[in-house]
Amino acid sequence: MPAISIAEELAKKQREISVSEFFERNKQILGYDSATKALLTAVKEGVDNSLDAAADADILPDIFVEVRKVEKDEFLVVVEDNGPGIVKKEVANVFGRLLYGSRFFSRAQRRGQQGLGISGAVMYGQITTGKPTKIRSKVAEQDVAYEIELILDTKKNRPNVVEEDFVVWERAHGTRVEIPLKGRYIAGKQSVPEYLKATAIVNPHARITYRPPEGDDITFERATEDLPPKTKEIPPHPHGIELGTLMAMMKETKSYKLAAFLEEEFVRVSSRVAKEICETAGLDPDTKPKSIVLEQAKALHDAMQSAKLMSPPTDCLSPIGERLIKRGLKNVLGSLRPEFYAPPLTRDPAVYSGNPFQVEIGIVYGGDLPPDQPVEVLRFANRVPLLYQAGGCALTQSVGNVDWRRYGLEQRGGQGLPFGPAIILVHVCSTKVPYTSEAKEAVATADEIMTELGLALKEGGRRLKTHLTKKEHRAKTKEKFEIVQLILPRIAEKSAKIVNKKIPTLDATITKIMGVVWIDEQIAYDKKLKRHSVTINIHNFTSAGKKLNLHLLLPRGMEAKSMDPKPAEARDDGKITWELKRIDSVTKASISFVLDGLDEAEYDESDVYVSGINPGLVIGAEPLPGDWELNYAEFEGEEGAVPEAAEEEGEIDYDETEESLEDE
Amino acid sequence: MPAISIAEELAKKQREISVSEFFERNKQILGYDSATKALLTAVKEGVDNSLDAAADADILPDIFVEVRKVEKDEFLVVVEDNGPGIVKKEVANVFGRLLYGSRFFSRAQRRGQQGLGISGAVMYGQITTGKPTKIRSKVAEQDVAYEIELILDTKKNRPNVVEEDFVVWERAHGTRVEIPLKGRYIAGKQSVPEYLKATAIVNPHARITYRPPEGDDITFERATEDLPPKTKEIPPHPHGIELGTLMAMMKETKSYKLAAFLEEEFVRVSSRVAKEICETAGLDPDTKPKSIVLEQAKALHDAMQSAKLMSPPTDCLSPIGERLIKRGLKNVLGSLRPEFYAPPLTRDPAVYSGNPFQVEIGIVYGGDLPPDQPVEVLRFANRVPLLYQAGGCALTQSVGNVDWRRYGLEQRGGQGLPFGPAIILVHVCSTKVPYTSEAKEAVATADEIMTELGLALKEGGRRLKTHLTKKEHRAKTKEKFEIVQLILPRIAEKSAKIVNKKIPTLDATITKIMGVVWIDEQIAYDKKLKRHSVTINIHNFTSAGKKLNLHLLLPRGMEAKSMDPKPAEARDDGKITWELKRIDSVTKASISFVLDGLDEAEYDESDVYVSGINPGLVIGAEPLPGDWELNYAEFEGEEGAVPEAAEEEGEIDYDETEESLEDE
DSSP, rough: OOOOHHHHHHHHHOOOHHHHHHHHHHHGGGGGHHHHHHHHHHHHHHHHHHHHHHHHHTTOOEEEEEEEETTTTEEEEEEEEEEEOOOOHHHHHHHSSSSSSSSSOOOOOOSOOOOOHHHHHHHHHHHHHHHOOEEEEEETOOOSSSHHHHHHETTTTTOOOEEEEEEEOOSEEEEEEEEEEEOOOOSSSSSSHHHHHHHHOOTTEEEEEOOSSOOOOOOOOOSSSSSOOOOOOOOOOSSSSOOOOOHHHHHHHSSSHHHHHHHHSSSSSOOHEEEHHHHHHHTTTTGGGGOHHHHHHHHHHHHHHOOOOOOGGGOOOOOOHHHHHHHHHHHHHHGGSSEEEEEEOOOEEEEETEEEEEEEEEEEOOOTSSSSSSEEEEEEETTTTOOOOGOOOHHHHHHHHHHHGGOOOOGGGGOOOOOOEEEEEEEEEEEEOOOOTTEEEEEBHHHHHHHHHHHHHHHHHHHHHHHHHHHHHHHHHHHHHHHHHHHHHHHHHHHHHHHHHHOOOHHHHHHHHHHHEEEEEEEEEETTTTTTEEEEEEEEEEESOEEEEEEEEEOOTOEEEESSSSOOOTTTEEEEEEEEEEETOOEEEEEEEEEOOOOOGGGOOEEEEEEEEEEGGEESSSEETSSOOOOGGGGGTOOOOOOOOHHHHHOOTTTTTOOOOTTT | OOOOHHHHHHHHOEOOOOOOHHHTTTGGGGOSHHHHHHHHHHHHHHHHHHHHHEEEEEEEEEEEEEEEEETOOOEEEEEEEOOOOHHHHHHHHHOSSSSSSTTTOSSOOOOSSSSSSSHHHHHHHHHHHHHOOEEEEEOTTTTEEEEEEEEEEETTTTEEEEEEEOOOSSSSEEEEEEEEEEOOOOSSSSSSHHHHHHHHHHOOTTTEEEEESSOOEEEEEOOSSSSOOOOOOOOOOSSTOHHHHHHHHHHHOSSSSSSHHHHHSSSOOOOOHHHHHHHHHOOOOSSSSGGOOOHHHHHHHHHHHHHHHOOGGGGOOOOOOOOHHHHHHHHGGGGGSSSSSEEEEOOOEEETTTTTEEEEEEEETTTOOOTTSSEEEEEEETEEEEEEEEGHHHHHHHHHHHHHGGGGGOOOOGGOOOBBEEEEEEEESSOOOOOTTTTOOOOOOOOOHHHHHHHHHHHHHHHHHHHHHHHHHHHHHHHHHHHHHHHHHHHHHHHHHTTOOOOOOOOHHHHHHHHHOEEEEEEEEETTTTTEEEEEEEEEEEESSSSEEEEEOOOOTTOOEEEOOOOOOTTSSEEEEEEEEEHHHHHOEEEHHHHEOGGGGGGGOEEEESSSSSSGGGSSEEOOOSSSOOOOGGGGTSSOOOOOOOOOOOOOOOTSOOOTTTTT
């Protein structure tokens, strides 16, 4: 066949593919690659929509989910909410058209953004059962609800209405969707109830009721009546925006002047900064944006990237928060009674490609968690649990990139998922989470996000290590204490007998032999007052007087009150420092404070550090980490840190010469 | 705010999102999530297109790839081919419009199918550089080439022509694309040259020349002048088609009768089978397909699923083939000199969701491969190397699902990637590979594909284990041989001296003590004739005569000639059996054959098994596996298999009572 006819013949086959034809043939990309997953994905899309709708309208969400068995492998997925409802003329489009939605261009943290989720579920349902989806929606000021049955015409990507009507509905407002689909119902890790439970953990303001195919309803009650702070929409941030995107924005702007364009269409650009950017780029601030040519745009882009700008505002993001992470984890893990919850960590917002994002982690260790399995990674994005594609997800990969051997977990070769009795929770929230596919099952490995995740996980690892080292030191010292207290008196007794003298008092001697500063604490809880009373004791079991600085790290959002003595400094980020002037040999000092308004489980161990003393002497607190920015001039120059190698291996030389006060 | 205005307000934001706007905001889904990956993805899309174009036109591909550095982080990616070219009126659409292509609806194995690849690269290029892409294309009967510079209007998803012209081009026909983009150039595992090398391995009919940003051109010469067998397009297979898809087909068919519709629009449905399906479904074969209602469609769908049908034809698929897998692996691994190449394995085609697919694997072991690392998994789909998203890919996951401890590799808990000096190549080809996203970086875990992968990998593992056990047994027995041959004569000598008698001959005694049947082989290669001459020797080092059946498994596509003695059976699938009637004590039998037309490296070890003898006696061949379907009645009832537990642990009791022939 001559090449002409081949090229011509190939040309005949060229055609446009509608987006719905594409996803009909590639339904695995939307999350429908197996019968089990399909059922869960449909539930997920329904619940995501309901939570977003409630957030849009400042309503405490009340969501009903039902999975009803129709016949052998056919189910009806029902999701009903008390959201604001959808106006009649939009219902068919929202549910019967792919890439149609309200949130795609908004820069605010939402679960759904793509306009693919719920209409994808409708399409999957009709592909596998041949049946339409039924939707009922009522807006507040209407007396009746609008009910519609529709299918999605995949050739045209438009809804086909099968039936429509108005019906009486007792709800004041809300939406109910019923999707028939082929699926398989399973219990266990990737099941509907597990998904809903995980959703409840990170959305404690929602009440979710679940009716399984068999058995009783399960209700996840709301843990708080407070709505999460409302997230705001923001314009893009100049850092990370692509050149081409900038050029497209300049073509479409309504601003007539470049400086005004920058100020109005970007966040964190004041009129002063806008002028500075123009100047750096060598452009007149009054240039018409539409007239900018490629070379000029490049210079402008460079100037925007190099401009020193504030981070994007955080009110567009809705992190779970350190308190809630801990509460959520305790909620899931109650029966496993983990020995330790590393203080959760919410990092400051950062930017990737002009989108603000924020990373949070929590680590749980010990107790009845299995010691010989890979650690479990609980993944969340924009408060949605991620259950699939763990291996392809930035959240899992970043856990594997950390060398956990440094932090007390087993890990072959220092990479990959570590082994040990631990659970690691990772949450990324953003005005635009870069998912690896439309199924939103995994987060892509954008460089900036990987960096933030790495920093958060290392800090979490350090906190875990602190706990493990403290525990180990305490155990070792306790053992020494016990031996010394048992053997020395016996030796004294025997010696006294032999020389026929009185048995000497040994307290000072024992103290001298121990040579440690022992830090422990008592925490009392008053249920009625919802008050934790914390007392930290610093026992000087050395033969000399000691002074030291004690640092407490409180989880974000907790405030210590009635502090006694008054601290030298209490910072907004929860770092509090006391200077303990002198503790005489064989005496103790105490620090006390109260925390109000927490549940009992929310505080069970203080995160304490010391400085201004040889940390090798201290049992029960770690040396102050080097990366904890200090404001105290007097700390400088004093010996403080254990050599890194020793710290790494958890080996501290107890026989190190004591630093004693002059008066000894 | 009352709910009415919220619902109305939300409605105002609802709008359609163009597919290009969607991917502009979600470029990570197309594979552009980092600067490094973006550069590779653009090259990949260009090369995929070129290879597909050559395949469409039965041309031996000659592809030129260049990555040129423009400025600090800007590159120009050039891909030029000798394909049939693209007719003028289609060029702009093919490169400047998403979801536009010729292969989306074709059921044949192609690299590209979605109409997203190259236009996605063009879009990424303009987003990051603001510059257009230049395309030049010439079809055979034109004297000049058509050259166009275009950008993609993402609002409308249509090409915007910046410039166009006709130019003289020395090529007879072909296409050249030049994409400017922001990227980062790296060396190593996920680099452009590594990708091209992997592509060359599985496309040995292609010549690929690569011009890097710095340094000399690299050419991967073609290893064969033979085009791979041309793949044919086929209609869908009734097994696995979705009910909704079937209903949509019936609405659109031009057939007036149900039976004709089934026969014409599905593969493997004869007119007899079509009538049977209608009968099972309780439907009149003359029913008009358009008139079928839901309940009828369901019955028809069930009948189609339960109908006994032939597998889909294989000529729509283009597997790499067992010979080529081995050659490809040797090509990459030459310098590492692995000790063993497990015979590669191409499984028979299977079906998922109506799409035929085929799975192939190859395993390499030992030599200079690192013994303490996770095994490397080389992934391919439709002859395209997969370099990213390994963790989220069915190919990697299926490797992790196998308990490799059974096959001699180390693996914690019997799951996850095993550790050891091994490389596992996995290839899936299909008329429609279910990728997890549009970037085509990972294969989704469709149940049927996972099943086939599992079977293939277990079979591969078994072959590896066979080799490892054989090696271990040989080593053990050799040691025993050496000890016996060393010590026995000394004892004899001493004893003889003491009793003052002549030293006795010990051959028979040694043989009796060894009590093994030793199988080894010599392989000679004649370069001129391209001929392997193979001799397999069976030494009977037991004290009785022995008979046994020897089975040889040849890789697909190899044919043993001049077999001496004649085998009892030689099957098409490469399984050959000899019945060795009697080998006297302390004698040997030999089997010889030749293999023609192979390169020397393609055959270096025979895969042999035994039956009809206590396999515990045999060193150098494994017992015939239970799943090797036998046609020999006489084998039945004879003792043959080592107890499973013993086989698992590689322990064989050498002192087991010998089965001797009657004549001893």
